[in-house]
Amino acid sequence: MNQRFLWIEAVNFDATIYDTNDLSVIRAGSLILGDLGDVAQGALETLAQAREGLGFDLEFAGASQARFRLTGDGDDCDAALAAVQAALSRGVWAHMSIVAGLGDTPEQAIAGALSRRFRTWTMPAWQERPSDTFDALDKVRPATKKDGLKGLLSESTSARLNQGRRRRETFLTERAGERLTQAGLRDRDDGDPGALKLCASFEDMVLGRGGKTCTSPESALGKICLLHLDGDGFGKAARAAEKAGRLREFSDRLETTMEAGLARIIDAAVDSEALEAPEGARRLRLEILVWGGDDITLALPATRLLPTLTAFHAAIDGLEFDGAPLGFTGGAIIANYKSPVRKLVALAETAVHTLKAGDARGCFTVDVFESADVPESDLAGLRANIFGEEARAPGAFAFRLSEASALIDSLRKWKGGAGDAFPSRSKTFDLLARDGGAADDETIDTLLLDYHERLGGAMQEGGRFLPPGPMGRSRMLELKLGMMLWDYVGPDLPGDAVEAAA
Template sequence: MTMHLLYIEAINLSQVIDDTQDLATRRAASQMLLDMVHQVAAKLNGLASAISTGASKGLFEAKSLADLKRAKQIAADVLASPYHNLLQVEVVGTDDLPHVTERFSELTAQLQAEVRRRQACSLTVHWSEPPSTAMLSALQAQHPRMVGKRQPHQVVCQLDQVRPAVMALKGKSRDEPDTPVSWPVAVRRLEGRVWRQKLFKHLLSQDFSAADDAVDDAPPVRDLLERFSNDLESLTKDGNKRLDGKMALLYADGNSFGKIAQACQTPEQLRRWDNALQGARKQFLAKLLDLVRQRRDASGGTALQIEVLMWGGDEFLLVLPAALGLQAAQCFFEHCRPRLPDGVPPPDDLPTPCQPSHAVSLVFAHRNSPIEPLQELVKSLAEQGKQGVYKHHDSLNCIVLESFDHAGQDLDRYWQRRGLHTVHWRDMALNPKRLEDLLAAAPKVLPHLPRSGLYKVLADLVAWVDPSSAPGLLERRYKSLHEQLDSQCKLAWPPLWKALQPQSLGQQPVEADGSHPQHAHLNAWLMLLELWDYLPMSNTATQKEVTA
């Protein structure tokens, strides 16, 4: 039986995501991609049913060739709107293919290959039509507080530094000058300021205040709706001076989710897998929002400190206060557990039984750090987690950037530049169980450990050359550390020490309590010191108790 499929995909995404460092503008790029698919799906309701919808692509099934042709025209009309015209989107139907197979998995691969062919034949930069006077007036009427006077075309957009400016965005105060911006940046920035409200309402069916353009020290809005932090300065406010102004970028990507989708032999199988994945994502987002609310209520704040830079498909990117980074990762592992629905076959090269897993990454950095390189780094960290022993298992890779450091492309060389020649990124990865034990034991142990003493132990381990015997000073440092663990703390120390051990330690066995020096301890002490500021120092409702 011939299937009539419609496939849409946005291409050349860097021109609408990475062309500016402005937070609201980058946020809106993800909104545009997600909204594009949802708008097409809504318009096709009754004509073509959605099989799979992601952040930048959608697959639909029509009942007949005539319905497919009408669906293609409707999709093209949606994408021709002044808003979606800022994207470069390919619309492909099975009637565009020279040879059509009856196997569903092969047919979807053909559609994707046709998009890649068209992308190779197109310009990398997509220039949308210049806005008309009516379009500029409509945008100014919609956002009167934010849109200033129009700009002559010889002025360059101050946010993307490429396109000509057509209008100016008003500053937050009278003393702040207006910002000349291009049409794509103006639309994205204005829409991006309220996208979180739209996203959370769409996913969680809950209304949020659209007043996030107000300053954060203003009185709560009268409509009593919850509102979000306005910028990274307010998002990273923390009563802990060590964490004030620091943020955590949390990224997750599915392991071999593309292969799972390719293994689906019918549209219904792919539809069930897509629904299972999106349902797990919604559950995680709801639980994470509860965690953010708890932090707001405990600190006496008025805004929810969470930023969404990307959401859709099998990946997402969030920005959170640094103190919530590890807890948010634990929340993800606990509540985002998609399972293969009945009837969906696992790919041949995945272990049996197939349990879908994720590569999760965290980057801790200062709020003034440029977003683009951090976004590249957090994605490369997740890609590292897809290798080695964690290839088919959940993993968390973290990195801490102090000041404006940058790890670069080679993470192993990053550790070597810091003088740690035996440390590799594989040894710094965590799994969900180790992360849970680490967060549960840290409040019981860290207050009893001298941080300066741990740095001395780490330095002595790095300088230790002769493996046959440990230096006397290092032996005494170990003894001193364990003497400072009181009776209550000793119950929590073994789980913490075990959680700090790499997945594979090589040939040297490690003691349960780490009471005697070993070269293999280097990774454990390093991880503890790296994450020290970001581990909880007191028990909260979100951490589980450690039992003897």
């Protein structure tokens, strides 16, 4: 009996997931791809009933990928490939971009699949008849379907939109149902002022609040955060587990940890909403754009970033497999809620790749953009223009993921002690402007000590205002980072709300 490997992978996400800014369409693409392994396995099970010589084992599924070990003759393996391709081209799958390949080794199977990527269209070909109107959401495909809320849509966008609507609540309740039920989650507005409702759009996520407890600056309330987290050490651990015959054990461990991480993130979102939003305006201000394997992409209000990172780190802290540590590296992009999500995702992924290439794994960076027209790339150059050449070094610009909680504490202490133990915001900007913005650490520290002595403050010489990150940073860069994050540490909550948040 021959043994071959079948590799299946989803590709071209810009054309199949992030081609619109609609939450339901994005959600559908992500959740559909989460079923890739199950759909392929179902197709193989059906085929194996008709072909007794075909055997198969699922070796890995996750992160929009799946690998099967096949046994059988050449015709059996070819039929398995054809069956999987057919199953992943029907219904809503026809609007996704999937490649598959066979090989005598896993590497050959991957190469065979990816070679198909460059011999097919980036955007799956549409079958709609010509139309004088283009899709209201993607602005590209011909519009032939009418949606009561969105207007005229293409077949692709309409199918994904409906799928996203159907699955928007089940994905969350299957993983954190008890907590969300306790919080009063409702998929639709049923008139209950105490209900926790899902967000229908990025605008709803960031602007559909406001009340007595939420006093964050308006500039922050209009911003979303696109957070991308990518695993560190998972590939190496998976290869070691495979070699030891424990790949399924590793996959199960990863799934359990990720489920715990998601539960913590949802808890943080529910807790923040209970503190910030008045009754009648409560939303689950969290969107899971990608959740597969060790690949995570979230959208959330900009002021929720640091609490979310803190919650996620609590779930994955100490994660290891056979003594090998596992972790995550993150990139956060804060921008106007109207910014194209495709650009935000690309920038966040660039931030993560920059950290990993710069030996700063296990860390995260935050980049803030004021305009809705965010750049396409070159984060290093943008950082250097704003923060100085030092910011090109990922280790200087980053914070450790384990420092997320300490960063919140540091920023709150700075804001609470501004003008006393810490420089006020206006004084900080004054210091940053000294010597044309080129003052060295010694000069700035001398000015800070003099400033606090005159105020009777208690600043200690050499004392730092923010966690040091993986390689430390100059005082100038520290002050600039503090000013960038000043409005995004979270809402200023009065009295009992602050105590509850602590």
